[in-house]
Amino acid sequence: MWEYTDKVTDHFKNPRNVGAVENPDGEGTVGSLACGDALRLTFKLDENQKIAEAKFQTFGCASAIASSSALTVMLIGKTIEEAERLTNNDIIEYLGDLPKQKVHCSVMGREALEAAIYNYRTGKVFDKKLEGEVVCHCFGATDKEIERIARERKLTTAEEITNACKAGGGCGQCIPEIEAIINRVIGEEQAKSEARPKLTQLQKIKLIEETIDRQVRPILRRDGGDLELHDVDGDRVSVKFVGACVSCPVSSVTLKDVVENQLREAVSDAIVVEAI
Amino acid sequence: MKTSVYVDNNATTAVAPEVVECMLPFFTEQWGNPSSMHTFGGGVKKHIDAAREQVAALIGAEHPNEIVFTSCGSESDNMAIRGAVDAMGGHPHVITTRVEHAAVLGPCHYLEDNGYRLSTLEVDGQGNLDLAQVREFSRTGKKTVASIMWANNETGVLFPVQEVGALIKEGGGIFHTDAVQIAGKLPVCVKGAPIDLLSISGHKLHAPKGIGALYIRRGTKVTPHIMGGHQERGRRAGTENVPYIVGLGKACELAMQRMQADSVHERRLRDRLEAGILATCKGARVNGEVSNRLPNTTNISFEYVEGEAILLMLDDVGICASTGSACASGSLEPSHVLRAMDVPRSMVHGSIRFSLSRYNTDADIDSILEQLPRIINRLRELSPFVQD
Numbered sequence: 001m002w003e004y005t006d007k008v009t010d011h012f013k014n015p016r017n018v019g020a021v022e023n024p025d026g027e028g029t030v031g032s033l034a035c036g037d038a039l040r041l042t043f044k045l046d047e048n049q050k051i052a053e054a055k056f057q058t059f060g061c062a063s064a065i066a067s068s069s070a071l072t073v074m075l076i077g078k079t080i081e082e083a084e085r086l087t088n089n090d091i092i093e094y095l096g097d098l099p100k101q102k103v104h105c106s107v108m109g110r111e112a113l114e115a116a117i118y119n120y121r122t123g124k125v126f127d128k129k130l131e132g133e134v135v136c137h138c139f140g141a142t143d144k145e146i147e148r149i150a151r152e153r154k155l156t157t158a159e160e161i162t163n164a165c166k167a168g169g170g171c172g173q174c175i176p177e178i179e180a181i182i183n184r185v186i187g188e189e190q191a192k193s194e195a196r197p198k199l200t201q202l203q204k205i206k207l208i209e210e211t212i213d214r215q216v217r218p219i220l221r222r223d224g225g226d227l228e229l230h231d232v233d234g235d236r237v238s239v240k241f242v243g244a245c246v247s248c249p250v251s252s253v254t255l256k257d258v259v260e261n262q263l264r265e266a267v268s269d270a271i272v273v274e275a276i
Numbered sequence: 277m278k279t280s281v282y283v284d285n286n287a288t289t290a291v292a293p294e295v296v297e298c299m300l301p302f303f304t305e306q307w308g309n310p311s312s313m314h315t316f317g318g319g320v321k322k323h324i325d326a327a328r329e330q331v332a333a334l335i336g337a338e339h340p341n342e343i344v345f346t347s348c349g350s351e352s353d354n355m356a357i358r359g360a361v362d363a364m365g366g367h368p369h370v371i372t373t374r375v376e377h378a379a380v381l382g383p384c385h386y387l388e389d390n391g392y393r394l395s396t397l398e399v400d401g402q403g404n405l406d407l408a409q410v411r412e413f414s415r416t417g418k419k420t421v422a423s424i425m426w427a428n429n430e431t432g433v434l435f436p437v438q439e440v441g442a443l444i445k446e447g448g449g450i451f452h453t454d455a456v457q458i459a460g461k462l463p464v465c466v467k468g469a470p471i472d473l474l475s476i477s478g479h480k481l482h483a484p485k486g487i488g489a490l491y492i493r494r495g496t497k498v499t500p501h502i503m504g505g506h507q508e509r510g511r512r513a514g515t516e517n518v519p520y521i522v523g524l525g526k527a528c529e530l531a532m533q534r535m536q537a538d539s540v541h542e543r544r545l546r547d548r549l550e551a552g553i554l555a556t557c558k559g560a561r562v563n564g565e566v567s568n569r570l571p572n573t574t575n576i577s578f579e580y581v582e583g584e585a586i587l588l589m590l591d592d593v594g595i596c597a598s599t600g601s602a603c604a605s606g607s608l609e610p611s612h613v614l615r616a617m618d619v620p621r622s623m624v625h626g627s628i629r630f631s632l633s634r635y636n637t638d639a640d641i642d643s644i645l646e647q648l649p650r651i652i653n654r655l656r657e658l659s660p661f662v663q664d
Contacts, residue, residue: 012588018658033661034621036582036602036610040660057660061584061601065658101608138609162608169608 004062005096011066016073019055028115028126030108035139035166037064037105041112043075043120051075051083056112063102070094071109084117086110087152088164103163107149135177138170146178150185158182193269204267205232211266212239216259220245227259235270237263251275281595281640285480286429286457286573286631291523292482298526299484302519310516311507320518327525331489334528335455335474336465344490344508345521349456349477350379351501352490353423355512356452356473357383359498360421361392364450371413371422371444373397373405374616375430380423380454381612397424402565403433403617410443420449427458430600430613430629431564432573434458441470450496456480456488460531461570462539472496478520482633483527487520538634543571545632549641550574556649563619563627572632575600575614577623580662581655586628589651595644600627 004012024042031038037060046052054075056068070091075083088106092098098106115126132144149155149164158178162169168178199207212229220226225245230238239259245251252275260273282290308317310324328340337343346352357380361368370392372384388394395413397405405424414420422444426437437453444451452473455464460481466474473496478487490512492498498511505513531538554560559579578586583601590597600611602625609615610624619627630644656662 012585013592015658029660033580033625036608036625038660057658059580059659059661060582062588064582065585166608 002062002099002102004066004099007070007094007096008063008066008098011069011095012062015056015065015069017053017055017069017076018057020057021053021055024116026116026120028112028117028119030111030115031059032140033059036060037108039064039068039108039112041068041071041109041116043116045080049079051078051080060105060108061102063098063105064108066095067091067098067105067109068112071113075113080117080120083113086113089153100163104166107164135181136167136170136174138174139166141165141167143177143181146181147185150182151189156182156186199267201232207267208232208237208263208271211262212259215262215266219258220254223248225251230276235268235272237271237273238276239273240276281636281643283630283632283636283640283644284596284598285633285636286432286629287598288479288485289482289633290635291479291484292527292530294530295483295523295526299519299523302522307518310518311505323522324516324518327521330525330529330532331476334464334532335459335476335491336467337491338467339494341509342491342494344492344511345516345524346488346490346512347486347517348488349377349454349475349480350488352475352477352488353377353379353452353454354383355490355498355501356475356492357421357423358387359501360450360452360473360496361387362499363497364419364421366419367392368419368421368449369413369416370394371397371410371420371424371449373399373424373435375399375403375428375613376423376425377429377454377456380425384423393418399616401618403428403431403563403613404565404568405435405440407436407439407443410440414444414447414449416447420444420447421452422449423452423454425454425457426464427455427461427570428564428613429457430611431575431617432457432570432631433564434462434568434570437471438469445470457570460528460535461542461572463535466491466493473498478524478527481527481531483524484520487517487524489524534634539571541634542632542636545636545638545641546572546574546630548638549630549632549644550576552641552645553648556645557652560652561623563614563617570631573629574631575627575629577614577619578626578628578652579623580659581626581652583626583628585655586626586651589654590628590644590647593643593647595647597631598629600629601625 021042021044025045027042029040040057043051043054054072056072058065058068088110091106091109118126132142135143146167155161158168158175161167161178168175223244225243228240230240241251255273255275263271306320308320310321312318328343331343332340370384370387374396384394397409424440427434441451450472453471454475456475456477458464459476472493474491476489479485500511502513507513507516553576561577563575563577583599587599600614602608602610614624
């Protein structure tokens with residue numbers, strides 16, 4: 001019934017790193033029998049503070065088992081700081097894809113990782129109920145949890161929240177509350193971006209020039225290239241590539257990933273960069 | 277070569293070879309419209325009449341015209357419930373149970389959303405109804421339309437339809453029963469019974485998917501679902517699906533001939549399978565009243581492991597079954613039937629349903645008993661809840 005990728009099927013049929021590390025440095029358990037999924041993750045560091053061993057035990061469907069197996073593979077060799085940056089999307093990418101109703105299995109992986117790292121750092125057992133109040137009683141999801149998922153993953157509908165953490169997927173009575181949380185998060189994020197000080201056109205051009213000089217030119221020059229700022233018309237910035245950039249096959253990528261990105265971060269989200 | 281062991285017959289059954297054979301001429305040679313004036317079309321009508329008699333005979337209906345052909349069990353359920361409520365007028369009270377098939381719960385909830393009062397009967401831990409509750413619900417002084425299934429598709433548990441029907445009729449109501457899972461497996465007889473409406477589904481009794489029937493007792497008023505044409509005496513419009521009607525008739529005839537022997541055969545295999553599983557797998561329990569079930573069904577929960585994972589591993593070795601687990605349902609909630617029976621949450625996600633047919637063999641049971649314990653053990657090794 002589910003269209004699983006070959007990688008999901010492989011990690012389900014031949015899961016890696018099954019079991020529990022002896023005397024682990026970090027241990028995290030999330031989920032429950034009642035939920036229909038649960039994951040216990042343990043890891044151990046080597047003398048270079050890198051994860052040498054990571055093991056899992058999972059109660060759950062093929063997606064849950066595959067996500068847990070994939071997670072342990074991705075953890076081995078990483079430092080704690082590197083491991084901490086792993087998201088559930090990384091797990092999904094590693095597996096190729098997951099059906100949207102199974103995204104929560106990868107989220108479970110991320111949560112177990114957080115709990116294990118918390119345990120490593122504090123020696124304590126992570127209790128998510130300490131964070132916020134339960135909004136979804138069918139699946140035990142708290143308001144803080146839903147808010148965090150909505151913010152981190154930029155989710156805008158209750159259905160997306162359900163796919164990510166199951167909240168709202170049972171009796172559905174908490175859906176109005178979930179929608180209220182989503183609207184609050186969207187409002188806060190909007191206010192944040194509007195809170196940037198408004199620039200005059202002159203100030204904007206000066207900031208664009210500064211950003212190009214400080215952030216963009218050094219990158220291009222490293223590879224023998226450069227650019228000239230040609231014009232700024234409202235939010236449209238036109239530039240001319242020179243040197244090695246002229247004949248570079250990926251200059252269009254540089255235009256967006258380096259030039260436009262830097263200007264959007266430093267000056268305004270609305271900036272669009274063109275090459276002439 | 278991987279042999280297929282098909283033990284998911286409550287989901288659908290193989291079309292009997294005899295059924296396929298009798299359908300073919302109605303695709304290749306006699307494909308006329310039964311309502312046509314010419315003999316090429318009109319001559320087909322007698323085959324529909326013959327099929328109608330075969331279906332009527334299976335359920336003990338006195339008059340073949342009490343059988344209306346539909347496209348499936350879901351259509352029969354919808355037509356029965358919404359049609360009876362609509363024809364009754366005056367906003368009747370609707371009664372059903374928590375463990376009905378979605379094709380019954382769907383129209384019941386629709387009616388509730390549209391202002392009808394809906395009462396839902398509970399079941400106990402073995403899936404049995406409380407007749408006292410039935411009595412209470414049917415004596416509100418209001419007219420009632422009740423829909424209560426005969427056999428449960430997930431657990432096989434049988435409801436005391438005669439007693440339930442009698443209570444509903446005493447209270448002046450109309451009684452419909454979804455007999456989709458029992459027709460063809462165990463004797464069903466509506467003659468003299470307190471049953472006004474009864475649903476049948478072809479693909480559960482070795483006819484193809486896409487054909488069903490609704491028994492409407494003479495004198496019972498039902499507003500048609502599909503209106504317009506005169507077919508089925510104006511009760512269900514649409515050019516008759518001739519080959520499938522003929523196929524359903526044949527399947528019913530076969531069921532009548534074979535029912536006694538088939539049910540003994542299925543019961544023996546089911547009991548052997550169930551005993552074998554309980555003996556070789558620790559932490560396993562049967563869901564549902566074992567002494568009062570369809571002969572072909574067993575629903576078993578395995579502690580600490582999850583249903584979809586079990587099914588996929590069974591599928592890998594060619595064994596086809598189904599589960600009440602949330603993960604395999606497309607929604608996030610596990611089987612509403614198991615939840616209504618208060619199956620502990622620790623076991624509801626690890627439930628597997630095996631449902632047999634006349635075509636299963638001892639070799640099939642041997643295969644399952646060989647593979648399943650290994651699979652359960654393997655998944656328990658993966659589980660965080662099992663400490664060894």
